Amino acid sequence: MKHEFKKINKNTYRSLFFLLFLSLTLTVLITMIKGGGMDFRSRAAGFNFERPSCLFGKTALIANIDYPPNANLILIPRGEVMALDSDFTIELLVKPLPAGNFNNPSLIHAGNGFNLFIDSGQSGTENKIAVMLGNGSTLTPLIGPEISTNSWHHVAVTYTRNTPKKGTLGLHVDGKTKVLNNVPFLDNLSIFELGGSYFNGFIDEIRVSKKVIYSQTNSKYQVPTQPFNSNKQTLLLLHLDENTQDSSGNNNHGQTNGQVTFSNSNYRCVLPFSKTTPSPSPVVRKRVFITSTSYNGDLGGLSGADLKCQQSADSVNLGGVWKAWLSDNTTSVADRFNHTNTSYKDLAGTIIANNWVDLTDGTIQNPITVTEINSNIGDHVWTGTRDNGEIMNPGESKCLNWTSSSDFSGAGAVGHSGYSDYRWSWGSSFGCNTAFRLYCFEQ
Numbered sequence: 136m137k138h139e140f141k142k143i144n145k146n147t148y149r150s151l152f153f154l155l156f157l158s159l160t161l162t163v164l165i166t167m168i169k170g171g172g173m174d175f176r177s178r179a180a181g182f183n184f185e186r187p188s189c190l191f192g193k194t195a196l197i198a199n200i201d202y203p204p205n206a207n208l209i210l211i212p213r214g215e216v217m218a219l220d221s222d223f224t225i226e227l228l229v230k231p232l233p234a235g236n237f238n239n240p241s242l243i244h245a246g247n248g249f250n251l252f253i254d255s256g257q258s259g260t261e262n263k264i265a266v267m268l269g270n271g272s273t274l275t276p277l278i279g280p281e282i283s284t285n286s287w288h289h290v291a292v293t294y295t296r297n298t299p300k301k302g303t304l305g306l307h308v309d310g311k312t313k314v315l316n317n318v319p320f321l322d323n324l325s326i327f328e329l330g331g332s333y334f335n336g337f338i339d340e341i342r343v344s345k346k347v348i349y350s351q352t353n354s355k356y357q358v359p360t361q362p363f364n365s366n367k368q369t370l371l372l373l374h375l376d377e378n379t380q381d382s383s384g385n386n387n388h389g390q391t392n393g394q395v396t397f398s399n400s401n402y403r404c405v406l407p408f409s410k411t412t413p414s415p416s417p418v419v420r421k422r423v424f425i426t427s428t429s430y431n432g433d434l435g436g437l438s439g440a441d442l443k444c445q446q447s448a449d450s451v452n453l454g455g456v457w458k459a460w461l462s463d464n465t466t467s468v469a470d471r472f473n474h475t476n477t478s479y480k481d482l483a484g485t486i487i488a489n490n491w492v493d494l495t496d497g498t499i500q501n502p503i504t505v506t507e508i509n510s511n512i513g514d515h516v517w518t519g520t521r522d523n524g525e526i527m528n529p530g531e532s533k534c535l536n537w538t539s540s541s542d543f544s545g546a547g548a549v550g551h552s553g554y555s556d557y558r559w560s561w562g563s564s565f566g567c568n569t570a571f572r573l574y575c576f577e578q
Contacts, residue, residue, distance in 0.1 A: 174352050194230075194339040194375055194397070207315045207393035207553075208334075209379055211327035211371065224348040224353065225251065226291035226307075227329075231262065231336035232504070232513040233284040235454075239265075240334035242290070243341070245327050252276055252290055253334070266292050268318055268481065275318045279306040283511040284336075289358045293347045296320060303352040310358045314351045329389070330375075335513045335553065343371040394554050396502055420478045422577045423487050425451075425516060425552050427506035432534030432547050432567030435518065437463055437471065440537060444575035447507045453577075460560070460574035461538040462520040469495070469524035473578050481505040495524045502555050503574055511555040515563075520548070522557040534567035542566040550574075 212471045229242055232251060243251040254265040264279040282288045293305035297316075304318040329341060342363040349356045365372045365383045372383040377397050379389030426447050434440040440459035448457045462468050474491040481487060482505045488494035519526065519533045532545030546564040549571055554562075565571070 157569060161531045171553055185290050194228075194337045206333075207395055208331040208391075209329040209373075209375075209389045209395060210392050211329075211387055211389050221291055221345065222289055222293075222295050222302075222347045224293045224342070224344045224346065225249070226289070226348070227341040228287055228289055228339040229282075229336060230338075230511070231282065231284050231334075232511050239332075241328070242333040242334060243327070243329055244331055244339065248274070249292075250274075251290070260384055264288075264290055264306065266304070266306055268292075268294065273319050275304065275315065277304050277313065277315045277318075279308045279313050280527075282308065282309060287337075288374040291349055293349055293351055294318070295347055295351060302352055305347070305349065307349045307356055310355055312349065312354055312356055314352065327371075330395070337511070339375050339423045341371065341373040341375070342369060344368045345370060345443050392557075394556065396553075396555055410578075419473055420480050422451045422455065422482060423479050423503055424448075424482050424505055424575050425503050425514070426573045426575060427508050427510060427512065429514070429570035429572050430517070431540040431570050432517070432537060432544070433540040434459075434461070434534075434573075436537050437461055437466060440573060447575060448577075451507050453507065456578045457575045458578055460516075460520060460576055461537065462518070462525070463533055464526065464529055464531075465525045465536075467524060468520045472524065472576065479576070482507070483511055495522065497522050497557055499555050499559055502552055504552050504561060507575070512572065513551070515549045515551050515565065515569075517547055517571045518550045518560050518574065520550075520560055522560040527561045530562075531564065540568050542568050 180232040210494065211408040220410045222519060225243060227242065231240075239252050239255050241250060241252045243249070248269055250267045252265055252267075254263040255261060261281055262284065263281045265276060266279075267274045267276045269275050286548055287308050289307075291305075291307040293307065294302050295305075299322050300316050302320060304315045306313045329338060340359075340363045342365075346368045357452075359458040360364060362374060369383040370385060371381055371387045373389060374382055375397065379391060381387040381389070424447070428443075428447070430443065434443065437459070441457070441463045444459045448455060460468055462471075472491070476490045478489050479487040479494055480501060481501070483486075485501050485505070487501055487503060489497050493500075502515060504515075506512055517537070519537070521527045527548040531548065534540070534547045537547070544567050546566055548561050548564050550562060551558055552572070552574075
């Protein structure tokens, strides 16, 4: 009996220990879930542990180096039906990219009475949100705060009609409000363009309302954290999730002019609160990025360009062997690269091509805009290469086979990272003293 009592006591002790361990584990899990949930997202260099973010679906990437009618933009042909004859709000989410936003790039342009744009300033790099409003003959400017590139921003314009001909103009950017009184009233909208003149970046969630949504009397306001919705006061609502359909019910559907790409660069209203970087997982696809640094035509030849890609990858611990998408007059990318059956993806996980054949068939599935530091770039890229991986213009000097930065040494063929058709790899040539980027492919 004495021996049996000890055996029962020992088993009971083990059971109590197990229950205590289970209770502590459940407590930790419940606390984490209540604190914001868990979302493990695999990345090229490990894992990020993030709060759930306000992911608004896909966005529109617009890369411009020109102005209408040659500009890439989204056009609302029925803009004339949006007669803003009283109070209104026009708003959107915008993420400008670092390169190409000069000459006061336009975000929203409506006839002769409304222009929401990025004020480049005298330096050309100030990036201040600005709006001009008026009756066509008289336009009143209101300049807001400077915004950063590679980041999402909420921008709204409000107008309160105080008299038959004048009212109060409000500019709301990232939770802060600036107002201007006695602004002439807006004419009816004859044209409504999104993106356009020299704008280079992402836009999302465009909404036009027949009411003032954000207070003009408070210096601060609450930035939206959910996709915009529609009500009786909504004239236009574009979510830009793979299309330009109007979700307001007013059939003000948009249409794309030129190259407009729907991308996975989602708007996030909550940033990661902690990160861990364990050892990288085995590579199951080939990675691609555009360099965050620009270089003139003296790249040190093909080997020097490959070294720049390798150094860029090594600087952020990507691992792997990297080469530049670059050909000279004797050796093509098709000769230098491994022809893999594995997919190509950017560092955000967006598919670029299913394999080498898909990569070189004339188009890619999404533009290559993500850099090694996970910023987004829309810019020209040195390539010397056709979209099929072969040498572009074999008779062209290609900056003396990428060893010269002198304009007297000819020119080099370039692509542009804002495109997914053949222009991603070739489309024009520039002098060798110009600074452009490189596409880097894992081998």
